[in-house]
Amino acid sequence: MAGAAAKKQAVSNNKILRDLHTSSLVVNLFSVFLMVVFNRPNLSKFKYYLMFNIPLISSEYMIEKYGRPKYKENGAIAREGIDLRQEGLTEYMFDVMYLTLFCDVMVGVVGSLKVFYLLVVVPVFMVYKVAGLVGLWRQARGNQLGGADSNGAQSGGTGSSEGRSKRLVKMEARQQKGRGKTQRVRS
Template identity: 35%
Template sequence: MAGKSSKKIAAKNAAILKQLHVLVVAILSLTLLRKWFSNGLISTLKPILFNVPMLLCLYILERTGRPKYEVSNAAHGKYKLVNEGFDLESGGLTEYMKDIVYVSLFCNLGTVFFNTMKWWFLVLVCPAFIFYKLYYLKQQYFPGASASKADLAETTPAEPSKSKRQLKREKRGDKSQVRYR
């Protein structure tokens, strides 16, 4: 039973990477063939150049997420799981890298269907989203960094606010709640 979860993670990672590789090879080959047949060899350099960030993200996902096996019994062909790889479904940076891959594939499909490179302006959504997330994190963890000192003086209350319990006790007048017969 031990190691069952790592085997599941390894199987999921292998399936995700296989799906990504199949999509990338199919769509990228369609894009290159479309550009090569419509405009010649020189126009195929643009899609290659625009797909460099996608290929870098795919390479990083491959290196970190691919499970590694070791042959434990060469005669029977049994393999032992050495490293299941980083969980590709865990979120965080892996999700952002997969988003970059999917947005690039969408832009490639737009290039194939409409024979225009203007679809690649959608790739600008990725850095804009990253800047938005960084700005949000900055506001969340450093709220005083953007406010000026005059604004802080105006918004700082002279007396700290009281909790609900303190307000109830003041309302009761600190009378005891115990009743004697």
């Protein structure tokens, strides 16, 4: 028996998927209509139009595959699907879909497939995010190994306390104080 949260998520996912598929269908039919009736852009470029819609199609497929709730024969929820409102990769896939749909509309308005160059923003943004994550990982790894902190001072030594948290400075002071006591006892 599924809980109330699973039922709520299943209903939410069904609504999100229905809205997504409806908007995608309407926008693509509008764009194809403009291509056929007004020849904007030329109908011979339809294969390029399909090629530029690969990000939309693949993202929509993945969202559908993992977000669609599965039901048992008796109507009970077998699996509610992933939460389509979560942050992270799901959010980026929705951004890619919305950007592609925007480009589809602009192709009909402008009459050129060059609008799809806006899709270059996606890999550039991904590189930016990955570079930021790598930088954070290196910084955390360096601090964890006792390497240089953000000011270049050794965190394990007697470097300046600037750039370090007050808690860390107090802990190091207690450790130094404790070392002094143990050295006097041993002497």
